[in-house]
Amino acid sequence: MTVTEDETRDLEADFERTVAAEGRIEPRDWMPEGYRRTLIRQIAQHAHSEIIGMQPEGNWILRAPSLRRKAILLAKVQDEAGHGLYLYSATETLGVDRAELTEKLIDAKQKYSSIFNYPTLTFADIGVIGWLVDGAAICNQVPLCRSSYGPYARAMVRICKEESFHQRQGFELLRTLMAGTDAQRAMVQDAVDRWWWPSLMMFGPADGDSPNTQQSMAWRIKRHTNDELRQRYVDMTVPQAAALGVTLPDPELRWNEERQAHDFGAIDWDEFAQVVKGAGPCNAQRLANRRAAHEEGQWVRDAAAAYAAKQARRTEGAAA
Numbered sequence: 001m002t003v004t005e006d007e008t009r010d011l012e013a014d015f016e017r018t019v020a021a022e023g024r025i026e027p028r029d030w031m032p033e034g035y036r037r038t039l040i041r042q043i044a045q046h047a048h049s050e051i052i053g054m055q056p057e058g059n060w061i062l063r064a065p066s067l068r069r070k071a072i073l074l075a076k077v078q079d080e081a082g083h084g085l086y087l088y089s090a091t092e093t094l095g096v097d098r099a100e101l102t103e104k105l106i107d108a109k110q111k112y113s114s115i116f117n118y119p120t121l122t123f124a125d126i127g128v129i130g131w132l133v134d135g136a137a138i139c140n141q142v143p144l145c146r147s148s149y150g151p152y153a154r155a156m157v158r159i160c161k162e163e164s165f166h167q168r169q170g171f172e173l174l175r176t177l178m179a180g181t182d183a184q185r186a187m188v189q190d191a192v193d194r195w196w197w198p199s200l201m202m203f204g205p206a207d208g209d210s211p212n213t214q215q216s217m218a219w220r221i222k223r224h225t226n227d228e229l230r231q232r233y234v235d236m237t238v239p240q241a242a243a244l245g246v247t248l249p250d251p252e253l254r255w256n257e258e259r260q261a262h263d264f265g266a267i268d269w270d271e272f273a274q275v276v277k278g279a280g281p282c283n284a285q286r287l288a289n290r291r292a293a294h295e296e297g298q299w300v301r302d303a304a305a306a307y308a309a310k311q312a313r314r315t316e317g318a319a320a
């Protein structure tokens with residue numbers, strides 16, 4: 001069946017009306033090709049980030065200082081795997097295959113968040129990742145619970161609940177370290193010094209350099225610009241840093257009475273560009289690990305497919 005130009009116009013008008021009325025677009029609804037492509041790119045990038053993000057923290061599971069810390073960290077890393085799976089499932093509702101997206105990730109044809117290309121040098125990094133990285137993720141992701149695409153919005157509701165647990169466990173770990181020895185406090189400060197700026201980069205380029213933002217906002221995929229979210233994150237984090245007793249490494253960070261918001265220093269966009277391009281401290285290692293895990297998992301996928309085929313044959317046999 002071919003769709004006439006008139007019918008396409010009607011479908012497009014329906015789509016625009018639904019989005020404007022804060023309705024949800026569902027997998028079977030008509031959608032513009034650009035909307036579909038934007039969602040696939042954004043959700044896949046998000047899914048890849050959850051999966052690659054397991055590596056910097058996984059690095060410390062065997063070296064966690066107590067059984068309690070190990071159980072918490074294991075649960076958190078496992079949550080991230082679950083987030084990746086919800087999100088890959090959401091992309092599949094748009095007509096792409098998860099295997100295809102995984103290939104694109106390991107061939108470096110699709111991106112993941114630049115933050116996961118930094119190394120985790122001490123156990124304090126685990127606390128700082130929970131506090132700052134999951135904290136930034138929450139700022140980014142809470143508005144996505146109202147995204148116009150139904151499967152994405154629903155996945156985000158669940159993910160955000162777990163992210164807020166992640167943020168709190170990070171904060172609690174840091175509070176424990178800050179109540180410890182001078183060496184422990186110095187370890188926390190060192191981790192904050194290394195993660196603060198990369199966490200600000202998680203919101204993406206400044207609004208003037210983010211060409212897709214306006215269209216994404218018009219489609220109500222995104223609800224706020226990168227700079228708005230970054231500001232919200234800074235304003236949320238400054239009092240938390242004070243409560244912890246750590247210093248955020250930015251001499252220009254101060255409250256602006258007029259704006260009722262914090263001013264902060266310039267982000268090193270060259271560093272951001274380098275890390276996005278693949279030249280960050282850990283890019284090659286992250287991708288090599290992901291590729292190896294994918295190849296080593298081939299027998300599991302083969303076994304699952306063989307089992308599913310056997311079950312299907314049995315069901316068919318029983319029906320006959």
Ligand SMILES: [Fe+2]
Pocket residue numbers: 050079080083159163
């Ligand atoms: Fe996550």
Ligand SMILES: [Fe+2]
Pocket residue numbers: 080134137162163166
């Ligand atoms: Fe998380």
